[in-house]
Each structure stands twice: as C-alpha cells, then as structure tokens.
Amino acid sequence: MERAVSGVRSKRVPGERDKATTVLSMVGLPARGKTYIGRRVARYLSWLGHPTRVFNVGSYRRRQIGASQPADFFAPTNKEGRQVLHDLAMTALDDMLAWLREGGEVGIFDATNSTKERRRFVEERCRKEGLPVVFIESFCNDPAVIEANVRDTKLKSPDYVDMDPDAAAQDFLRRIAHYESMYETLDDPNQSYIKIIDVGRQVILNRIHGYLPARLAPLLIDLHVSPRPIWLTRHGQSAYNQHGRIGGDPELSPAGEEYAKHLAEFVRKNAKRDQEVAVWTSTLRRTIQTATKITRSPRTWRALDEIDAGVCDGMTYDQVRIEMPDVWAARSADKFRYRYPRGESYEDVIQRLDPLIIQLERQRSPTLVIAHQAVLRSIYAYLMDRPPGECPSISVPLHTVIQLTPTAYGCEEKRFALPPHVEDQGAGG
The missing domain is CATH 3.40.50.1240 (Phosphoglycerate mutase-like)
Known part of the structure; x- marks a missing residue:
C-alpha cells in the first residue's frame, strides 16, 4: 500500500519566531558560581535553539597575561593591575557585541561586574547597540559553600596548576578579600536583574520582561551543584x-x-x-x-x-x-x-x-x-x-x-x- 503523504519541516514555537537578542551580564564575587551559572544558562538556551556564547573575562586574562597572577594583582590599590583587568573586560565586552551584531542571539558577559559604576557602563554600552541587559547575580555569604567552591573548582583552574592546595586556597581567599572590599550588590530598582541568594535559597526577580529572561527563572531557581x-x-x-x-x-x-x-x-x-x-x-x-x-x-x-x-x-x-x-x-x-x-x-x-x-x-x-x-x-x-x-x-x-x-x-x-x-x-x- 502506498502512503503518499509528504512531510514538512518543523516550525519554531511561537516564542522563538522573533529573534530577541539579549545580553546577560553576570555579577558576583569569586567562588560564588558565576561561571557555573553562566555555562549552564548557555547550555540550556543553546539546546533550545538560541545561539548563545559565554565571554569569560578570566579566560581573556589567562590568554593575554598568563594564569599565575598573585592575589595582590587584583588589589584595588594596584592601579596597574586594575587597568589591565579593565582593558581585558572591555575587550571581552567588545567581542561579545561584535558577535551579537554578526547573528548571535544571547551573549553572556561573565565577569565580576562588582561595582555599580561598572554595571552602568556595561548597560550604557549595550543600550547604544539597542540591546537589553539582564544582570544575574550569585550572592552567597555561606562560608561552607564558599570553601567547598574554592577547593572543588577554583583550585583545579589553570590559575593554580602545580601549586600546593593549601597555599593556593590562601592565595585565592586573599583575592576574594580584595574584591569584597569594593563589592556592591544589585539593588537598583530600575535595572533588570535576577539575584540568586545562597545557591537558590532565595531568588529575586526585578523588572524581568520578555520571553527569554522569563524562561530562565525556573532554571535558575533549581540549579545546584550536588x-x-x-x-x-x-x-x-x-x-x-x-x-x-x-x-x-x-x-x-x-x-x-x-x-x-x-x-x-x-x-x-x-x-x-x-x-x-x-x-x-x-x-x-x-x-x-x-x-x-x-x-x-x-x-x-x-x-x-x-x-x-x-x-x-x-x-x-x-x-x-x-x-x-x-x-x-x-x-x-x-x-x-x-x-x-x-x-x-x-x-x-x-x-x-x-x-x-x-x-x-x-x-x-x-x-x-x-x-x-x-x-x-x-x-x-x-x-x-x-x-x-x-x-x-x-x-x-x-x-x-x-x-x-x-x-x-x-x-x-x-x-x-x-x-x-x-x-x-x-x-x-
């Protein structure tokens, strides 16, 4: 028996028909899981059919000036170090915006973005490109979670290859302290942001509009590293x-x-x-x-x-x-x-x-x-x-x-x- 029924190519679901180019900008101190969250979000959105790429400033640093930088390199008083880090962040931001102009859909700017001034700058740069920005902050003050993250992930990074684990942990904790001294959490009522507190114990959504940002909320609520x-x-x-x-x-x-x-x-x-x-x-x-x-x-x-x-x-x-x-x-x-x-x-x-x-x-x-x-x-x-x-x-x-x-x-x-x-x-x- 002949079944002469022709097939069709599937259409995208209604929410995906209109491309909505978006910037997701990570926020948080080191060892709070920013990169983990950024990569999980990228994996999820790419799987759903949205071209997504992470632009990690730490990777730019390791490529440009090497991995082994002592904790004092990140100190607020180290003007030369701060300028180098700023320039690297701007290079990553420029590359992300160029990729989005060429057809990318979701760019994830993975950096500490730890001050209000830096976040306003990122927002202004993106606004000039006509791009909405949603900040995603991982906020955690639980010492057990921070220590586990330091030992389980950060000490395995290229920054501490062949270094004694205890010495590496102490160096990284000093690096965190430098960032803590100037850190400002998200609290601007006019900004779009998702704040994840203590690995999902609480999630705060502020001015979240649009198909993609709203779709991320359930994922971010349930993410964990168990x-x-x-x-x-x-x-x-x-x-x-x-x-x-x-x-x-x-x-x-x-x-x-x-x-x-x-x-x-x-x-x-x-x-x-x-x-x-x-x-x-x-x-x-x-x-x-x-x-x-x-x-x-x-x-x-x-x-x-x-x-x-x-x-x-x-x-x-x-x-x-x-x-x-x-x-x-x-x-x-x-x-x-x-x-x-x-x-x-x-x-x-x-x-x-x-x-x-x-x-x-x-x-x-x-x-x-x-x-x-x-x-x-x-x-x-x-x-x-x-x-x-x-x-x-x-x-x-x-x-x-x-x-x-x-x-x-x-x-x-x-x-x-x-x-x-x-x-x-x-x-x-």
Whole structure:
C-alpha cells in the first residue's frame, strides 16, 4: 500500500519566531558560581535553539597575561593591575557585541561586574547597540559553600596548576578579600536583574520582561551543584525492536524482560544505601515494564514518550524508504528538523522536554530515566552540551546504561553495556 503523504519541516514555537537578542551580564564575587551559572544558562538556551556564547573575562586574562597572577594583582590599590583587568573586560565586552551584531542571539558577559559604576557602563554600552541587559547575580555569604567552591573548582583552574592546595586556597581567599572590599550588590530598582541568594535559597526577580529572561527563572531557581548520577537507558528490547518497526506501544521481548532484571541489579549495586533512586519512565508499556524490577510505581511522563512517527508509526525503515520515498529523502536530508507527517521532529521533542529538564536539574538524588532513543538523545545533548542538530547521530544503544554525573563545568560520562546482548536495528524507539 502506498502512503503518499509528504512531510514538512518543523516550525519554531511561537516564542522563538522573533529573534530577541539579549545580553546577560553576570555579577558576583569569586567562588560564588558565576561561571557555573553562566555555562549552564548557555547550555540550556543553546539546546533550545538560541545561539548563545559565554565571554569569560578570566579566560581573556589567562590568554593575554598568563594564569599565575598573585592575589595582590587584583588589589584595588594596584592601579596597574586594575587597568589591565579593565582593558581585558572591555575587550571581552567588545567581542561579545561584535558577535551579537554578526547573528548571535544571547551573549553572556561573565565577569565580576562588582561595582555599580561598572554595571552602568556595561548597560550604557549595550543600550547604544539597542540591546537589553539582564544582570544575574550569585550572592552567597555561606562560608561552607564558599570553601567547598574554592577547593572543588577554583583550585583545579589553570590559575593554580602545580601549586600546593593549601597555599593556593590562601592565595585565592586573599583575592576574594580584595574584591569584597569594593563589592556592591544589585539593588537598583530600575535595572533588570535576577539575584540568586545562597545557591537558590532565595531568588529575586526585578523588572524581568520578555520571553527569554522569563524562561530562565525556573532554571535558575533549581540549579545546584550536588553530585548525583543521572542514568539514561532505553527500555529493554521490545517486539518492535526485534522486527525493526518504528514507534508503537509493544511489550518487551523475552530478552527485554531479562534486561530489566540486570538493570535492577545495576541500580542496587551503584546506588548508595541511604539514597532513594528516582525512577522516571514514559507512559508506554515497554518503559514501565523495564522499571518493574526496580519499583512498582515509577514516575511516568508523557514528555518522555518516543518521538511521534505520525503516519509512519509501526512501519519499518525499509517500508518508509520504498512506500514513501519523498518522506525518506526529506528526513534523510535533515533528520533534526524534519517532522514526520502528522508526527514530530527532534526539534519538537526538545520543546516538550523543556519542563522535564527543569525537573531533572532540581533532582538531588540519583535519577534513572528509562525512555526511548530520540528522547534520550535529546536529553543527552542537553547534559553533554552537544549542539541540538547532532541529536539524531548520538549513539544510545539498547541494553546500555549511560551514567552522567554533573560537575562544575559539565558532566562526567561512563557507559555500561548490560546483558543480554541484542541486535540493535535502530527502530522501535
């Protein structure tokens, strides 16, 4: 039977149709997580399809004058040092504005921006370019958090390579003290800003307007640096996987049921005894069945359902290629944006996963996500900061657990192939 239905390329969601070029300017003392927040925001917005780039002044400093600068270089009384730092910041600002003129959408100016005078200057420069500015401040006075951030992240930076950890910590604390002596927190009622207090204990929004700044608020509220594994796995082999069919709601094959047992053993072995593992599945039978050896009540999410193959649901790829050559050719040309007739594209999948990503960022316990190939590719792209257009080519084999552990600057990845080994035909979700 011939299915002569042509496909379409997916359109951007309404909020994305009009490009809204924006500057996000970080604010905060050293060791307060500014760079961590800036990179997370960039990763999130890029994943959603907004070209975003971070311009980190510390990186400019290390490239231009070297990494090993003593704490006194940053002292307010060191006029030469202050002038060098000012010039580097202006270079980074100029580069960001040039990038935005060339087609960038969101520029993140990652610097301490610790005085009202500096922030007014940044705002005026951006206003001359017709660009709105939203300041994002990470404000923290918790000594435990600051010390942990110093030792876990700052001492691993290029500034302190091959330096004794205790000596490096003392030097960096002196650097912080220099900045504290002139620091002024955000309090201008006329400025647009988001202030994050004590790593999300309180978040203050002031004059936040527009699609992108408003979209960032839920993410910033839930960001934290608590280490925990995120386990991504496809369901066990299904009847559709055996025959290379797309989509559907089949049950597990005998091999898939065997995988569910091995997955439960993996979780019991790798989760700490005092930690409760959050188990998330789609609403489809094969993911829920895969979770049954771990829990009888997983949290089910429609957002985790496999990409909707529309009129191609239940077909094999060979059938699509032979019976619907136009669909096959169009999808092959752009697998990321191509939308199945009466179905979805990868771009659509990312949009529906957006609220779930916020929930995932909120999790502090180990989380096991049992879902489907296209969905897990999209989540992996977010966590590993891969361009969204690469989603269709990311490897997510059957009967494999992908362990991603968030760190200050990304995610550490490990993969575990569990028995039984099955032939992965790349279909069936």
